[in-house]
Amino acid sequence: MARNNPYAATFDKLYGLLLQLSVSGQHIQDIMFRMTNKGQSFLPQAWSGFYHFFNKGLYFHYRAQGFVECFLSTESYSPKSIGIWANQLVYPANDSFKQAMLYWDKARYVPNFSSQPEFGELERQLRTFWAIEGQIMVQTNELLGAGAAPVSAAASLAESGQSDSQDGLNQEQALA
Secondary structure (H helix, E strand, O other), rough: OOOOOHHHHHHHHHHHHHHHHHHHHHHHHHHHHHHHOOOOOOOOOOOHHHHHHHHHHHHHHHHHHHHHHHHHHOOOOOOOHHHHHHHHHHHHHHHHHHHHHHHHHHOOOOOHHHOOOOHHHHHHHHHHHHHHHHHHHHHHHHHHHOOOOOOOOOHHHHHHOOOOOOHHHHHHHHHH
16 A cells, blocks of 8 residues: 555555444344344334345445445545545445434334344344444545545536436426
8 A cells, every 4th residue: 555645544444444344234134134034923014124224235335345445456545536435335325224223213112023032133233333334434524524525426426427316306396
């Protein structure tokens, strides 16, 4: 790594955190799989929302991890690419994980569900997961505050030639 680059040390640390989050996420997915395979009789309605949004968050997380691997291997840390990484991958992952937790908060109070043996293990893994996720968010926010100009997801999509249909709908509604 080029240590003269101000971003190199931060991305080394972030990469370690992203790897830890991947391991923690895999443990959670394994528990979720076991609980889902036990049958639908004890799974609350909110389980499918938790399952969906947690996996969606992992999708963005793994992409963010791959992006950091590219940063580290190329030693190319432009403020614009860091902003795109944060706004299109890190923040959407975090938003999806937060959405999953809204469903988890509904599911965890269902008596038949919370009495399952895997429930306690899942709760412990989620606490570990959120501690790591919090550190990633702190590091990301510090990066953006240290000169990596934040780029909105819509602006970076437009620059890349992609479109965000929801953003387009919002713009149409604003014009109407």
